[in-house]
Amino acid sequence: MTEVADVSFALPRGRRPADPLPGFRIALVATLFWTGLIVVLPLAALIMRPWQEGIGAMTAALQDSRMFAALRISFVSAFIAALIDVPLGVILAWALVRARLPGRRIIDALIDLPFAIPTAVTGITLATLYGPQGWLGAPLAHLGISIAYTATGIVVALMFVGLPFIVRSVEPVLRDLPPEFEEAAGLLGARPRQVVTRVVLPALLPATVTGFGLAFARGIGEYGSVIFIAGNQPFHSEIAPLLIVVRLQEFDYPGATSIAFILLVASSLCLMGIAWLRRRVARGMVAGAAP
Amino acid sequence: MSTTQSSRREADIPRWLLIAATYTIVGIMLILPPVLVVAEALRNGFGTALTTLADPDALSAIRLTVTMTLASVVINTVFGVLAAWLIAKYRFPLRGVLTALIEMPVSVSPVVAGLVWLLLFGTQGWWGQALDRIGVHIAFAPPGILLATLFVTFPFVARTLLPLMEQQGRDDEDAAMLLGASFWQILWQVTLPNVRWALLSGVLLTTARAMGEFGAVSVVSGHIPGLTETMPLHIETLYNGYQSVAAFSMATLLAAMAMATVGLRSFFEARARNAVIHGQDA
Amino acid sequence: MSVRIETLVRRAPGAAEKVLLRGVSLDVPDGGFVALVGPSGAGKTTLLRSIAGLDAPESGHVIIDGRAVEGLAPRERNVGFVFQNYALFRHMTVAKNISFGLDVLPRRKRPSKNDIAARVTELLTLIQLPDLSQAYPERLSGGQRQRVALARALATGPRLLLLDEPFGALDPVVRRTVRAWIRSLHDQLGLTTILVTHDQEEALDVADRVVVMQDGQIVQDADPQTLEQEPATPFVMEFLGESLRFEGQVSAGRFVPNQMNVEAFSVAGLVDGPATAMIRPHEACLENTGADTTVHRIGARYGMARLSVDLGTRMVEILRPETEAATLPAAGVSLVIKEARLFRDGKLAWAGGLAEDRPAHDMAAQI
Numbered sequence: 001m002t003e004v005a006d007v008s009f010a011l012p013r014g015r016r017p018a019d020p021l022p023g024f025r026i027a028l029v030a031t032l033f034w035t036g037l038i039v040v041l042p043l044a045a046l047i048m049r050p051w052q053e054g055i056g057a058m059t060a061a062l063q064d065s066r067m068f069a070a071l072r073i074s075f076v077s078a079f080i081a082a083l084i085d086v087p088l089g090v091i092l093a094w095a096l097v098r099a100r101l102p103g104r105r106i107i108d109a110l111i112d113l114p115f116a117i118p119t120a121v122t123g124i125t126l127a128t129l130y131g132p133q134g135w136l137g138a139p140l141a142h143l144g145i146s147i148a149y150t151a152t153g154i155v156v157a158l159m160f161v162g163l164p165f166i167v168r169s170v171e172p173v174l175r176d177l178p179p180e181f182e183e184a185a186g187l188l189g190a191r192p193r194q195v196v197t198r199v200v201l202p203a204l205l206p207a208t209v210t211g212f213g214l215a216f217a218r219g220i221g222e223y224g225s226v227i228f229i230a231g232n233q234p235f236h237s238e239i240a241p242l243l244i245v246v247r248l249q250e251f252d253y254p255g256a257t258s259i260a261f262i263l264l265v266a267s268s269l270c271l272m273g274i275a276w277l278r279r280r281v282a283r284g285m286v287a288g289a290a291p
Numbered sequence: 292m293s294t295t296q297s298s299r300r301e302a303d304i305p306r307w308l309l310i311a312a313t314y315t316i317v318g319i320m321l322i323l324p325p326v327l328v329v330a331e332a333l334r335n336g337f338g339t340a341l342t343t344l345a346d347p348d349a350l351s352a353i354r355l356t357v358t359m360t361l362a363s364v365v366i367n368t369v370f371g372v373l374a375a376w377l378i379a380k381y382r383f384p385l386r387g388v389l390t391a392l393i394e395m396p397v398s399v400s401p402v403v404a405g406l407v408w409l410l411l412f413g414t415q416g417w418w419g420q421a422l423d424r425i426g427v428h429i430a431f432a433p434p435g436i437l438l439a440t441l442f443v444t445f446p447f448v449a450r451t452l453l454p455l456m457e458q459q460g461r462d463d464e465d466a467a468m469l470l471g472a473s474f475w476q477i478l479w480q481v482t483l484p485n486v487r488w489a490l491l492s493g494v495l496l497t498t499a500r501a502m503g504e505f506g507a508v509s510v511v512s513g514h515i516p517g518l519t520e521t522m523p524l525h526i527e528t529l530y531n532g533y534q535s536v537a538a539f540s541m542a543t544l545l546a547a548m549a550m551a552t553v554g555l556r557s558f559f560e561a562r563a564r565n566a567v568i569h570g571q572d573a
Numbered sequence: 574m575s576v577r578i579e580t581l582v583r584r585a586p587g588a589a590e591k592v593l594l595r596g597v598s599l600d601v602p603d604g605g606f607v608a609l610v611g612p613s614g615a616g617k618t619t620l621l622r623s624i625a626g627l628d629a630p631e632s633g634h635v636i637i638d639g640r641a642v643e644g645l646a647p648r649e650r651n652v653g654f655v656f657q658n659y660a661l662f663r664h665m666t667v668a669k670n671i672s673f674g675l676d677v678l679p680r681r682k683r684p685s686k687n688d689i690a691a692r693v694t695e696l697l698t699l700i701q702l703p704d705l706s707q708a709y710p711e712r713l714s715g716g717q718r719q720r721v722a723l724a725r726a727l728a729t730g731p732r733l734l735l736l737d738e739p740f741g742a743l744d745p746v747v748r749r750t751v752r753a754w755i756r757s758l759h760d761q762l763g764l765t766t767i768l769v770t771h772d773q774e775e776a777l778d779v780a781d782r783v784v785v786m787q788d789g790q791i792v793q794d795a796d797p798q799t800l801e802q803e804p805a806t807p808f809v810m811e812f813l814g815e816s817l818r819f820e821g822q823v824s825a826g827r828f829v830p831n832q833m834n835v836e837a838f839s840v841a842g843l844v845d846g847p848a849t850a851m852i853r854p855h856e857a858c859l860e861n862t863g864a865d866t867t868v869h870r871i872g873a874r875y876g877m878a879r880l881s882v883d884l885g886t887r888m889v890e891i892l893r894p895e896t897e898a899a900t901l902p903a904a905g906v907s908l909v910i911k912e913a914r915l916f917r918d919g920k921l922a923w924a925g926g927l928a929e930d931r932p933a934h935d936m937a938a939q940i
Contacts, residue, residue: 019381019382020468021380021381021461021464021465021468021477022468022473022474022477023376023474023477023478024377024381024383026373026474027373027374027376027377027381028377028383030370030373030374031370031373031374031377031378031389031393032389034370034373034374035374035389035392035393038396038438038441038442038445039392039393039395039396039442039445040392041411042407042408042410042411042442043395043399043407045407045410045411045416045417046403046406046407046410049410088316088320091309091312091313091316092313092316092317094309095309095310095313099306099309099310099313101310101313107313107317107321109554109557110317110321110322111321112553112557113321113324113325113550114321115553116499116546116549116550116552116553116554117324117325117503117546117549117550118502118503118504118505118522118523118545118546118549119401119503119505119506119523120503120505120523120524120526120527120542120545121328121503121523121526121542121545121546122324123505123527124526124527124530124538124539124542125324125325125327125328125542126324127530128327128331128535129323129324129327135323135327136319136323159320160320160324163320163321192305193305217398220400221398221399221400221401221402221403222400222401223400223401223402223505223506223509224401224505224506224509224523228527228530240400241400241401241402241403241506242402244402244403244406244510245402245509245510248406248409248510251415253409253410253413253415253416256406257406257410260400260402260403260406260407263400263403264399264400264403267398267400268398271398
């Protein structure tokens, strides 16, 4: 064994050999060109533009309380909507996988509806549905609850948009969870509620966090499905993407860009945070399962 | 066994609650909205709904949406295939960075996806005025709409192909290369047939997203009826102009187009899954 | 087609400290059938892929028919390659798979449609699957896929055939048939064949020459008989089959094992000092000496009984002919080594049998 090590020590260090599979260069050039043009160039503009008018424009933007209100509304609404979607989504996933419900295939197809319907259509539909004369809005108005044209409307719209993310994240995990798993817990003397809380839900936790993260991230940037149902009142029901549009209509490019920049950074951080949380949850499960 | 059965019986009460909850959620969140779209469109009868679609501005919106969708699907498919091939079949420095860049547009707000093009080509943008002077109009014109749509739908083809291509490895390509096939022959005759269902699924996803895109297009379009209004933008104009029937007629058409695309996609995805399973025991 | 490999070096892509080939040199004459064997990670597949041009070495040369092929694309090397998992194109029929190499030729070099069809028919006959031309790979059995992959590799008429673990995915019975068939194909077509396998028995059964690799280097390159009789290192000896190892001392021309109840034997011409003796299980017999040992019979194969011998401080298993085993006592025996190889400093120092016993190769032939 020792002489083997000696030989490797004396090996000449050649240059990195080329890959013989043809097409590398053309694919690389095309991909770099296309990614550069469609992704890198515009994002570079977004990152550089706020500083172009000097640090002053950015500091001014950072003191804009309307912007912070809009960002807060976007993040808080997205968070609440994703949070409400979690139990709803887990129930739907359970119904798809475990309950032999009549119309299960139809429900399965309907889950993807919020993905499929264009956001503008969602927007005017929810605004009409929950509006003062709407099918749901009118009865709710009798109870003194108004949803359309309030901050609640934002949450309702984001719930609709985010629901499939939870269902589609949890469903495959639940499907892979063998029924024997629950039966074994039952045989070991666990009561039904214990089976659910101690066995099933913990197993679904990483997938749930993923689904929550996806719904949340989508909700932060959502525009089309929200603006029709939100009242769009500054400081109360104005989301950050809408404020970008408002600033653009005022020809305030630096202002619009600052919000976009902060929105981009904040949602990237959120996504990273959720990825981290997911890893922790998944690791915790492994560690918990070890003893 | 008896323990399991009795635990099933004990679980009966929450089970019925869950079933009731399921139907309530599905009814309110998933059934009511599409029913409302169609009901609002047909409020004054089928004929009226059709008439609103025959309006010149409506027709031009449909035409623009179809054109933009076709263009962005073709362009993003070509580059998406090349990008997926590059990342799946080769190892090279900064491969991870490139993958992340390709994924990037997914996590960008649609409004920001529109804004970035104004920063480049808008009147206050870097090159907007210079291009204006030589008669090239990008912002508030169809080229801007195309760029915004391209950005939003950029990752879908590559993203759908990548996991499958990576899983299939490179033996087929190596074998074809040893047998003398050129790059295009390998791509057309070996790689793409191996991923054809996934490719179709990615193309359909791109199509659905391209025709429904609202936020990004809204920012760069300038909302000029008959010229730069796509179907989603025209829906907004009609709705804000209190032309509810016309708005929902157009919405019905657009939603039907998008849902048909997505429906086709789930059909092909099922086939793609089967192909993967067969591939594994091959 | 002859193949010459000169000091080939390759590192793992992305992990420069992991060296896959450490200056490998090898000569394969025209018409040779060479097997590359070794444990996984020894570098045999990397070597095979480097010859085909699938992996590019960092330094060193691959010379095919006297011509250095570094600059040549894999397809210009005119080699037939069969992948471990066959890599048949799933969406093409058997016929299309076989004709692929001809179909992708530039138009001016491509044979006519009829010529291609005739070639496919010829190859289908050669692989004994004349009726499966329109089948898809999915429907074929493992052995059939393997033969289609071979036909596809041979379609363009390469003189050099490279096989990566060609029998790995086949069940044991099919394995033996395919093995014999590949050997006869090699002889019939006058090919030069290099095959990679981790199964040493397969290599010894089919190849003219066996190249044993370990850790990115060739440890021995010899014909099967030499490998059996004169393994270069203890690793080769162990890798090629079941073996027993006894540490001991050479003194005055005799090897004296440290293990009690194992008889010393003469190793003429070897200087004194420590050494390791290695034997195959059939190369020792038992003699009644009244020693404190016991013997159990634990199995049988090819007319040989497997005996477990408790030497007091260690258990060893040996093979003896059934006739002899039947007459052996159940206790009080010593182990007598009839043939052995002695290693010193990790290298072969002496090989041979006891002078008074039968010559070594007779022994091997009997088994």
